[in-house]
Amino acid sequence: MSNITHDHHDHRPSGWKRWAYSTNHKDIGTMYLVLSMFAAIIGGAASMLMRAELHEPGIQFITDPQFYNVLVTAHGFIMVFFVVMPALIGGFGNWFIPLMIGTPDMAFPRMNNVSFWLVAAALILLVIAGFIDGGAGTGWTVYPPLSSADYHPGMAVDFGILALHLAGASSILGAINFITTIINMRAPGMTFHRMPLFIWAMLLTAFLLLLAIPVLAGALTMLLTDRNFGTAFFAPDGGGDPVLWQHLFWFFGHPEVYIMILPAFGIISEIVSTFSKKPIFGYLGMAYAMTSIGVVGFVVWAHHMYTMGFNVETRAYFTLATMVIAVPTGIKIFSWLATMWGGSIKFDTPMLYSMGFIFLFVVGGVTGVTLANAGVDMAFHDTYFVVAHFHYVLSISALFSMYAGFYYWFGKMSGKRYPEWLGRLQFWVTFVGVNLLFFPQHFAGMAGMPRRIIDYPDAYAGWNMISSWGAYISAVGGILFFVVLYKTLTSNVKAEANEWGVGATTLEWTVDSPAPFHTHEVTPNIIPEPAE
Amino acid sequence: MKKNSDLLSKLLQKFSSMLPWSVALICMPLIQTSYASEPQPWQWNFQPPATPVMEQIIDFHNLMFFVEVGIVLLVLGLMVYIVVKFNSKANPKPTKTTHNTTLEVLWTVIPIVILIIFAVPSMKLLFFMEKAQNPEMTLKVTGNQWYWSYQYPDNGNFEFDSNIIPDEDIKPGQRRLLEVDNQVVLPVNTEIKVLLTARDVMHNWAVPAFGIKIDTIPGRINETWMKVTKIGTYYGQCSELCGVAHSRMPISVKVVSKEDFKKWLKKAKSEFASSDNNKMLKLAQLKK
Numbered sequence: 001m002s003n004i005t006h007d008h009h010d011h012r013p014s015g016w017k018r019w020a021y022s023t024n025h026k027d028i029g030t031m032y033l034v035l036s037m038f039a040a041i042i043g044g045a046a047s048m049l050m051r052a053e054l055h056e057p058g059i060q061f062i063t064d065p066q067f068y069n070v071l072v073t074a075h076g077f078i079m080v081f082f083v084v085m086p087a088l089i090g091g092f093g094n095w096f097i098p099l100m101i102g103t104p105d106m107a108f109p110r111m112n113n114v115s116f117w118l119v120a121a122a123l124i125l126l127v128i129a130g131f132i133d134g135g136a137g138t139g140w141t142v143y144p145p146l147s148s149a150d151y152h153p154g155m156a157v158d159f160g161i162l163a164l165h166l167a168g169a170s171s172i173l174g175a176i177n178f179i180t181t182i183i184n185m186r187a188p189g190m191t192f193h194r195m196p197l198f199i200w201a202m203l204l205t206a207f208l209l210l211l212a213i214p215v216l217a218g219a220l221t222m223l224l225t226d227r228n229f230g231t232a233f234f235a236p237d238g239g240g241d242p243v244l245w246q247h248l249f250w251f252f253g254h255p256e257v258y259i260m261i262l263p264a265f266g267i268i269s270e271i272v273s274t275f276s277k278k279p280i281f282g283y284l285g286m287a288y289a290m291t292s293i294g295v296v297g298f299v300v301w302a303h304h305m306y307t308m309g310f311n312v313e314t315r316a317y318f319t320l321a322t323m324v325i326a327v328p329t330g331i332k333i334f335s336w337l338a339t340m341w342g343g344s345i346k347f348d349t350p351m352l353y354s355m356g357f358i359f360l361f362v363v364g365g366v367t368g369v370t371l372a373n374a375g376v377d378m379a380f381h382d383t384y385f386v387v388a389h390f391h392y393v394l395s396i397s398a399l400f401s402m403y404a405g406f407y408y409w410f411g412k413m414s415g416k417r418y419p420e421w422l423g424r425l426q427f428w429v430t431f432v433g434v435n436l437l438f439f440p441q442h443f444a445g446m447a448g449m450p451r452r453i454i455d456y457p458d459a460y461a462g463w464n465m466i467s468s469w470g471a472y473i474s475a476v477g478g479i480l481f482f483v484v485l486y487k488t489l490t491s492n493v494k495a496e497a498n499e500w501g502v503g504a505t506t507l508e509w510t511v512d513s514p515a516p517f518h519t520h521e522v523t524p525n526i527i528p529e530p531a532e
Numbered sequence: 533m534k535k536n537s538d539l540l541s542k543l544l545q546k547f548s549s550m551l552p553w554s555v556a557l558i559c560m561p562l563i564q565t566s567y568a569s570e571p572q573p574w575q576w577n578f579q580p581p582a583t584p585v586m587e588q589i590i591d592f593h594n595l596m597f598f599v600e601v602g603i604v605l606l607v608l609g610l611m612v613y614i615v616v617k618f619n620s621k622a623n624p625k626p627t628k629t630t631h632n633t634t635l636e637v638l639w640t641v642i643p644i645v646i647l648i649i650f651a652v653p654s655m656k657l658l659f660f661m662e663k664a665q666n667p668e669m670t671l672k673v674t675g676n677q678w679y680w681s682y683q684y685p686d687n688g689n690f691e692f693d694s695n696i697i698p699d700e701d702i703k704p705g706q707r708r709l710l711e712v713d714n715q716v717v718l719p720v721n722t723e724i725k726v727l728l729t730a731r732d733v734m735h736n737w738a739v740p741a742f743g744i745k746i747d748t749i750p751g752r753i754n755e756t757w758m759k760v761t762k763i764g765t766y767y768g769q770c771s772e773l774c775g776v777a778h779s780r781m782p783i784s785v786k787v788v789s790k791e792d793f794k795k796w797l798k799k800a801k802s803e804f805a806s807s808d809n810n811k812m813l814k815l816a817q818l819k820k
Contacts, residue, residue, distance in 0.1 A: 057708070058699075065776045072773075139773045145750060146733040146775055151677075236751020242734060243749065276618070277626040282636055307736060307771075308747045309728075309754035312662040316655055323647045327640060334639040337610050342627035344620045355611060362607045366600035369650070375657035376593050378745050379578065379586070382736060382771040443576035448740035450771045453779035457709045457769075459571035 012517050023109035025094045026515060028116050030413070032090030035116075036083050036402075037482075039123060043078035044478055046071045051437075051471035057458045068454040069137025070156075074130045076140030077160070080260065081167045082123050084398045088263035089171075089209075090116065092405050093178060093202050095413060099508035099515060100196050102187030102524040107180040111173050118170035122163045129159035136160045139452060141249060142223065144234035144242050149227040158227060161220045168213045168220075175213075178206035187507070189526030193287070196506045197280060200287045201266025204294045205259050211298070212255035219248035243308055250301035258297040260394050262290055264401030265332060268354045270506065271408050272336050275351040276343025277503035282335040289328035289335075296325050306374045307381045315374035322372035329365055333358060348500075349423030353404035356431050357397055364392025367442070382452075385445025388438045396434040403430070403481065410488060411495025415514030418488040426484055430477030436470030568765040569741035570707055579740045582762045582787070585661045586743030592653045599646060661743065664757030667725035671718065675728075675735030675748035675770070678777035682716045685727075687797055692804040696780045709779065710767040715786040717800070719793035720763050728754045736772035739783055745771055760787045 012018060022028050050071050053062045062068045094112065098105055106112050129136050133154020138147040147157050182203045186195065195203075222233040223245065232238020234245045273280045280286060300322045306315055336358055345351065367389040371377055380386055403426075411417050440463035449460045456464065498509040511519045569579050581587040617623060672683035676693075683691040697711040718724060728737055730748035738745035742758050760766075768783035788796065 065779070069773065069776070069778070137775070143734055143773070146773065151733055151775060236749075241751060243752070278628065279630045281630050281632075283630065285636055307745050308749065309752065312659055316658055319654060319658065320651060323651060326647060327643050330643040331636070331640060333607060334635075337607070337614065338629075338632070338635065340614045340618060342623070342629055343614075343618050344623050344626040345614070345618050346620045347615070355615075359608065359611065362604055366603055369600065369647075370593065370596050373592070373596075373650070373654040373657075375654055375661060376589050376596070378661065378743050379589050379593070379740065381745050382738070443574075446578055447571040447575040448579055448738075448768070449571070450738070450769050450779075452773045453769070455709060455779045457571060457707055457767075459573050459575065459707075462574045463576075 021113065022116075023105075023113055024517065025098050025105045025109070025112065026413075026517070028112050029091050029094035029096075031116055032086045032094060032119070033092075033406075035120060035123065036087035036091055039078050039082035039086070040478070042127065043075050043083055044475065046075040046078065048471060048475055050075065051468040053454060054456070054464050055468040056465065057456060057461050059455055062454060065454045066134055066137045069139070069452070070130050070135030072452050073136050073139055073160075074126070077126055077163075078123075079395065080140065080256070081164070082119065082126070084260045084394075084402070085167075085171070086119055087402045088260065088267070088398065088405075089178075089202070089205060090119065090174060092198075092263065092267065092409065093174075093205075096409065096508055097178060097181055097199060097202055098185075099412075099511065099519060100199055100506050101182065101185060101190060102507050102520050102526070103181065103185040104518060104520050106177050107185060108177045111177050115170045115174040115177065118166045118173070122166035122170065125159050125163035125166065129156045129163060132156050132159060141253070142245075143249075144223060144226065144245050145236075147223065147227075148235060158224065161224050161227075164220055165217060168217050171209045171213050175206040175209035178202055179210065182206075187520075187524050187526050193284065194526070196266075197269035197283070197286055197290075198263075198266035198506075201262045201264075201269075201290060204290055205262045208255045208259050208262070208294055208297065212252045212259070215248055216252035216256075219245060219252070222248075243305075246305050246308060247302070250304045251298075253304065254301040255294075255297050257390070257394050258293060260398050262294065264357065264398050265290055267401045267405040267408070268336065268357050269339075271350045271354045271404055272339050274408075274500050274503040274505075275348065275354070276340045276345050277501070278339055278343045279505075280335070281338035281341075282331070285331050286335050289331040292328045293325060296321065296328075300325065303372060303374070303377075306377045319372055319374045323369060326365070326369050326372075329361075333362055333365075348407070348420060349418070349427055350404045350408035352424060352427045353400050353407065356427065357400040357404060360392050360400060360434075361397045364389055364394075364397060368393060380445060382450055383445035384441040384449045384451060387451050388441035388445060391434075391438045391441075396438065399434075400430075403427070408500075409508070411499045412508055412511075412513050412515055414489060415495055415512075416488045416491055417493040417495040417499060418484055419491070419493075422480070422484050422487060426477055426480040429480055430474060433470050433472075433474030433477050437467050437474055438470070440464075440466045440470075568767070570710060570767040571740075581743065582741040582760050582764070582766060583743055583758050584761070585758065586741060588657050588660060589743045592657050595653060596650055599650075661756075663755070664723045664725050664759075667723050667757060669719075669722060670725045670727060671716065673726060673728045673737050673748065675730035675732075675737065675774070675781075677732045677775055678770075678781040680712075680716075680735075680737070680781065680783060681731075682714075684797070684800075688801045690801050690804040692800070694784070696782055698780075707767065710769070710782045710784065712782055712784045715765070715784045717786045717788060717793060717796045718760065719790045720760055720787050722790065723759045724757060726756045726758060728756070733774050734772050735770050735774045735781070737768070737783060738771040739766050739768035739785060741766045742768075742785075744768075747772055760785075763787050763789060 053060050133156045136156040145151055225231040226233050232240040234240045234242050269280055302318045303322045371380055371389055407423055444460050444463040449456055495513040497512050498504050507524055578590055581590055670685050672685055674681040679693050679695045681691055681693050692714050694712045694714045699708055702708050728746050728748045730750045735748045737748055744756055746754050746756050764787055766785040770781040
């Protein structure tokens with residue numbers, strides 16, 4: 001047929017137009033990844049400034065405590081909305097959903113482009129929010145009345161609200177795109193129960209986004225009108241209630257933490273299976289464990305608010321509901337271990353990061369069970385113990401899955417093979433760094449150190465000093481990552497189409513490396529399910 | 533390198549300079565019956581409990597702690613075993629096992645059993661700490677940017693503010709960021725109902741040794757209780773981000789014998805004669 005030659009003609013615009021106007025899932029995915037790295041530098045710099053300030057008791061160099069609060073806020077927002085989400089969802093999701101389900105591109109390529117540029121605009125607004133009118137020093141939770149016009153009179157919080165609105169709109173568009181693509185465009189033969197777990201994870205994440213983000217958008221709009229148009233949704237003197245904000249925020253906020261970690265589950269599942277040279281253990285259990293985590297994740301939000309004074313029955317409910325989540329999470333952990341059991345494992349960098357992920361997630365997970373109990377939470381709430389907990393489960397776990405996914409797929413994306421020894425070095429530096437950084441925070445928190453303080457009583461000096469050294473080591477790991485990036489892109493070592501061998505069975509390994517501009521032009525044929 | 537060792541030695545110096553009064557603190561209970569509950573350098577556990585609630589929190593936490601450490605060690609052990617036994621050199625031929633119903637049922641059911649074992653004491657603790665049975669007196673706490681106000685509604689209804697002692701006025705032996713000008717004084721072994729609210733933004737009144745941490749929210753009055761069983765001085769800090777001086781609104785509670793409390797009340801009533809603030813608070817209460 002004559003159109004075969006036509007198919008191979010790349011309609012690839014050149015120069016800046018290729019990127020700015022891009023409707024190609026791979027280019028958009030790349031842009032998301034670059035944005036995420038750029039944002040990680042800003043968010044990481046904020047962490048380093050905070051840790052340097054906390055290195056010793058007393059004020060070191062941040063003379064304006066408001067600036068410290070701004071750093072706390074910016075660090076949280078940037079890491080959640082502009083590092084983890086763009087990398088795991090926008091980056092790897094865009095790149096590998098079409099490749100793994102055997103379709104040429106996303107369902108709505110132009111909407112995909114809009115999604116990306118909305119995030120880019122949102123990042124700019126958020127950075128402005130950090131520098132205008134003294135910055136937004138509200139924490140990423142933006143609790144009123146602190147975030148109301150009386151206590152943050154400048155434009156900073158408004159810029160922050162608009163930034164989140166844009167990022168939220170982008171996420172909703174992206175979620176619609178992902179859901180449509182995954183439901184309608186899978187290669188024939190790829191039933192729901194035969195999708196790679198990464199695709200399951202992305203589908204669930206997209207549903208969580210679709211259901212959670214509108215609630216945040218509503219709450220943000222109410223805050224915006226409270227601040228600027230005289231409404232009193234959250235103002236007690238006008239009949240409103242600050243606690244309403246907490247409910248709305250955490251109704252979004254709790255699913256949000258699963259939005260960050262479900263894609264990580266997907267990536268880790270792929271990598272563990274590939275490197276063990278075994279299919280994933282308990283595939284259906286894994287898929288439905290993720291589904292139940294997603295569903296239950298919507299009915300546990302108030303465990304973030306145990307100290308705000310609910311009646312005891314409500315706290316009892318949220319305690320029990322929260323503990324339920326430990327069960328599917330346990331299924332995932334043990335299924336990963338069982339996948340490795342009996343495998344023939346090669347411990348390349350992606351696998352090292354995956355094992356690191358599993359360990360960190362278990363450490364953070366068990367402290368999560370502790371914190372789920374409203375009773376003991378009285379001792380832990382808003383202390384560094386909580387900081388340690390959530391950095392273990394979602395920040396460094398998400399980071400490890402990002403690194404893991406990057407090393408796993410970098411050959412596919414760039415066509416070059418990263419230097420293995422440098423990757424492993426980068427892993428060990430990061431692993432030591434993050435544990436040194438966050439483990440001592442459990443102790444400081446148990447001893448009573450509150451979160452979000454620029455200066456602490458002298459007794460906490462020891463753990464904070466270790467924590468700060470851990471932060472510097474983690475930063476070295478971050479710099480090493482950029483060295484790996486540079487070394488790989490400038491090297492001549494080509495990555496094969498399937499660089500991981502027999503264990504790599506998903507469809508992205510059937511196309512060349514680097515993946516051509518257009519892939520799966522001929523629909524791949526999935527062997528039909530054997531009759532049982 | 534040199535800079536690092538300088539820093540280290542500086543810190544070591546700092547610690548050693550703190551040593552004398554840490555020793556003094558440890559010895560204090562021996563010398564007199566009162567002691568202070570506060571964080572210690574390199575402390576890696578809870579502060580000593582001073583209320584039945586905190587004792588129960590610690591007991592329940594210990595139960596969870598040992599099970600959780602066991603789980604982490606189990607996973608770590610399995611991972612080490614996997615690394616040793618199932619690396620590509622030791623085990624060149626992977627198995628094809630992808631299912632084992634017994635295992636899958638076990639690792640679903642065992643966590644459920646563990647969670648039920650946790651849930652029972654958790655619920656007991658939660659309902660125990662909820663409300664005082666027979667409160668003998670009431671303390672009202674109000675959070676302000678950036679100090680606490682304390683009111684004794686059923687002991688003369690006087691109110692006073694409790695401000696941080698700034699770093700430059702800290703005397704040797706005082707705890708930086710923890711000392712206040714006017715401590716809350718409370719009687720020992722007395723069931724005390726605590727009402728909490730805030731005047732501007734949200735704050736959180738937290739005293740680790742009491743197992744108390746409650747948000748103070750404008751427009752709302754929260755309630756908790758405590759029964760401190762040891763005479764002494766207790767320290768806590770605001771635990772909800774409340775703006776610029778969030779790290780500078782400590783809580784200091786002096787728990788004295790019932791007789792000393794009566795003496796203090798007499799003195800305090802004259803010292804902190806009712807101020808205009810009280811009227812504002814009553815208004816807030818009426819609104820509620």
